[in-house]
Amino acid sequence: MSNLVWFRNDLRITDNHSLKNACDANGAVIGVYFFDPMYFQESDFGLDIDMQLPFGKTGKYRAQFIIEAVKDLRKQLESHGIPLLVFHDSPATVIPSLIQEHEITDIYLQKEWTRDELQQEKLLGIEIEKLEKKPKGRRTYDQFLFHPDDIPFSSFQNIPTVFTQFRKKCEKELRVRNLVDIKDYHQEFPEVTETNLPTLKELGLENFEKDHRTAFPWKGGATEAWERLNHYFWETGKLQYYKKTRNGLVGIDYSSKLSAWLAIGCISAREIYWEVKRFEKEVKKNQDTYWLIFELIWRDFFKYVSLKNGNDIFKIGGILQKEYEWKTSSRELEKWMNGETHERFVNANMKELSATGWMSNRGRQNVASYWSMHKEQDWRIGAAYFEHILIDYDVHSNYGNWMYNSGVGNDPRNRTFNIQLQASRYDNDGKFQRLWLQEELF
Structure with missing residues (x-):
């Protein structure tokens, strides 16, 4: 018996509820990540226009960042005896065979609700229905600052259209949840078939050299995310000037630059929030430190906007x-x-x-x-x-x-x-x- 953790935009082992829940359950834990061809093909993005767009969904910069993040995730999982299988294929093609090979009883994954992610799950569901023994899907909302179960609105449909109304009510009535971890978890490494990360070329993309002028010179992965946070918060104290400098244009330190790691879940909004709170307690609390939390709330707000409005956002x-x-x-x-x-x-x-x-x-x-x-x-x-x-x-x-x-x-x-x-x-x-x-x- 095994538990499968399907990583998507939650590429971290800290404060990851899907991973934590899998580790707390009975059975071995196996991770999997997919470079789904659906995200790397030429696409019209579902637009009703008479024009073929000259680009695909995922370009070389983000693809390279994701490759680096998955590599870092694999290394961190292995320190707990958890393998990470990586495939350049669709979940619907691969997961059914993993279910049978490893006797998967439960699949843990971050809950998503937008078009492409739901299509992934739908196609997988069709294939799982063909199996004699079907695992349970265990989805968890895990990309928010304010958890959907906690927000002070009776339903997603009652979420305000205006950000300020949303922010003030949440700030007044909510407390950000505490973090979870698997630091005490370790298992014997299961027998799995080794898999390799794809290259940019294998994903249909070109290699590139980083431009020396870039304001974002970093790699993907939780390790790099925390190095960046520690630099911006603790080593330089730049956080205490964030609001004053965030409209800058040149250099690495005019803003936190944490958004890329947040986007694919190398670090969680809650982790950043509690680190800001620690900074406010130990160094300084001002409008600048608050403003980073303010931006995290904006990020939450847009997630709730898409939860409320579905495909209307497209x-x-x-x-x-x-x-x-x-x-x-x-x-x-x-x-x-x-x-x-x-x-x-x-x-x-x-x-x-x-x-x-x-x-x-x-x-x-x-x-x-x-x-x-x-x-x-x-x-x-x-x-x-x-x-x-x-x-x-x-x-x-x-x-x-x-x-x-x-x-x-x-x-x-x-x-x-x-x-x-x-x-x-x-x-x-x-x-x-x-x-x-x-x-x-x-």
Whole structure:
């Protein structure tokens, strides 16, 4: 008898409830991770447009980051005697044979609710139904700061549309849950067939060298996530200036940069929250330290928005079902992606994104506004490109933010940015634009 932990966007052994529950149950524990071809194929992203997008769902930057994170996860699991099987295949193809080979009685996994993840589970369910002995699926909500069972709303449908209402009520009435761990767990390593991690080439992607200018030079994995947190919090004390510097554009320390590890679960929101609380107790508590928690609540909010609205977050009218005259132009997309627009600030940010898979929060808002509000292009195409290229892509935050900036989300106001004013405010010396446009400003 064995318990299978199916890792997806929870690539850590600390504060991982699926892993903890499996370790607390009877039987050996085996982990599995899939580089599902569904995420690496060319795709139209389900858009109802007459244009083939020139990119797939997962690009080279995020893919490499995930490979590194899975490698780190495997090493950490092995220290507890837990193997991690890795497949470049679909769960529906592989898991049924694992169930029979290892007598799997229970499958533990993080609960997901968005389109692609549900499709994965649906296809797997069809195959499991064919088996004589069917394991139990044990899903756990595990990517929130505020757990869904704790939120002070009677149902997901009653979650406010306005962030401030959500934040204030949660802050007033909730306590973030304590962390869990498996530090005392160890088992004899089960007999399993060794598997290898795929390369970028095997995933259909090209190898690359990191650009020396990148503001995100790190690797994937919980080990690197905690090294980054310790640097930003404890070694440099930068956390106490976070709110003042978070709109920066150049360098590694203008913001925490924790979003990429959060997105695939190398570190949990709860872990970051409790580390902030420790910093406030031992070093300093101010608006800056609070602001990192504030951003974690924003992240939670977008997850609840998608729980409440389902696939509406992928529809052209967004959650507000607004009707605008959106355009689709391959030429405009090419110019935007390549940083060849008439806005220098947009160009610098898009060139940074293309070269590194990273862009600042300030940059993201400006390039999104340019695409959807200035050029009036279908906002979902911009969101799809971000999904492809961002190292820190998170389905809920990505589509939530794009709706928000495009007038079809949680803020119905016109949020069109004056991009030249933004450039003068946040890059008044032109340092960022010179870095990425590699030319002198006149």
